[in-house]
Amino acid sequence: MSNLLSIIIPTYNRVDLISETLDSIVEQTYQNWECIVIDDGSSDNTEELLAEYVKKDNRFIYVKRNENYKPGGNGARNYGLDLAQGNYIVFFDSDDLMTEDHLQVKYDLITSGAYDFGITRTKYFNYTNKFIDRYYNFTTKDITRDNYVLQKLNWLTLDVIIKSSVAKSIRFNENIKIGQEYNYFSKLVCLTAKGVFLDKTVSLRRYHENSKRTTLANGVNYAKNQSVTNWHIFMDTKDFLNLENQKFLLNKTYYTILSNKSIPKGIDKIRFWSCIFSYFRFNAFTRLFYFFINKFTNRMYFLKRMALKY
Numbered sequence: 001m002s003n004l005l006s007i008i009i010p011t012y013n014r015v016d017l018i019s020e021t022l023d024s025i026v027e028q029t030y031q032n033w034e035c036i037v038i039d040d041g042s043s044d045n046t047e048e049l050l051a052e053y054v055k056k057d058n059r060f061i062y063v064k065r066n067e068n069y070k071p072g073g074n075g076a077r078n079y080g081l082d083l084a085q086g087n088y089i090v091f092f093d094s095d096d097l098m099t100e101d102h103l104q105v106k107y108d109l110i111t112s113g114a115y116d117f118g119i120t121r122t123k124y125f126n127y128t129n130k131f132i133d134r135y136y137n138f139t140t141k142d143i144t145r146d147n148y149v150l151q152k153l154n155w156l157t158l159d160v161i162i163k164s165s166v167a168k169s170i171r172f173n174e175n176i177k178i179g180q181e182y183n184y185f186s187k188l189v190c191l192t193a194k195g196v197f198l199d200k201t202v203s204l205r206r207y208h209e210n211s212k213r214t215t216l217a218n219g220v221n222y223a224k225n226q227s228v229t230n231w232h233i234f235m236d237t238k239d240f241l242n243l244e245n246q247k248f249l250l251n252k253t254y255y256t257i258l259s260n261k262s263i264p265k266g267i268d269k270i271r272f273w274s275c276i277f278s279y280f281r282f283n284a285f286t287r288l289f290y291f292f293i294n295k296f297t298n299r300m301y302f303l304k305r306m307a308l309k310y
Contacts, residue, residue: 020097121201124207151182166191227259227263234250250276
């Protein structure tokens with residue numbers, strides 16, 4: 001169907017919240033949409049609730065994550081991408097809300113020029129936090145692969161609308177636990193920088209005191225998970241970046257590995273050290289030496305500064 005928008009929503013045990021999300025979709029001024037809800041193994045009454053929505057409105061599609069996709073939001077979104085029939089993709093979460101013009105604003109934005117993706121704004125509706133405003137640094141930085149990959153500007157998963165052909169050509173990495181959107185959008189901007197930003201809030205985010213994101217950020221495995229994410233960012237984008245920025249990302253991976261005090265599962269050790277020696281030459285020996293020293297002490301700051309130099 002021409003100009004159909006596919007909304008992809010992964011969910012897990014959100015039966016108490018997802019009704020508000022789905023109601024905000026029903027109330028959209030732009031009505032040419034399908035909404036694919038992918039259940040990532042809920043143990044509550046999500047299935048029964050969604051059955052009611054599907055019965056009332058056949059634009060809702062409810063599926064359980066196929067076993068060919070790994071558990072987690074990444075696998076669910078990839079499954080949603082494979083099922084989507086629309087011309088454009090909108091990612092959303094099962095506990096957040098759309099303003100009533102959310103889809104119309106996004107559709108008008110991406111069709112206003114020769115764009116492959118569009119970006120809007122998000123704000124919290126139940127919490128005061130100005131930190132989120134720092135994501136949107138578009139007044140001083142253009143949308144380029146370098147600016148995004150180096151995080152000189154940023155945006156949230158809720159913010160985008162992407163041409164379906166483009167969105168489907170990229171996969172969410174099902175092997176990482178944090179920074180999923182950073183990985184996905186890094187691959188997006190390496191594929192195309194034809195994006196446009198509109199300084200308008202159309203997504204309302206729900207703040208959770210004990211969200212999964214907060215738990216992962218504060219957990220003992222944070223450094224390990226961040227190391228794996230940084231490594232995948234480097235491997236997925238290095239062929240598109242200049243040498244200086246490649247080194248920056250590899251150095252970022254090395255730094256988080258130091259915090260973890262070991263190379264975690266999920267990073268090919270041989271390939272990692274091969275890249276270190278290929279990119280940093282003589283300084284690689286200092287990096288290797290400090291890597292082993294760091295296992296036993298956090299001191300020797302001068303050696304650490306030498307090891308991180310590039």
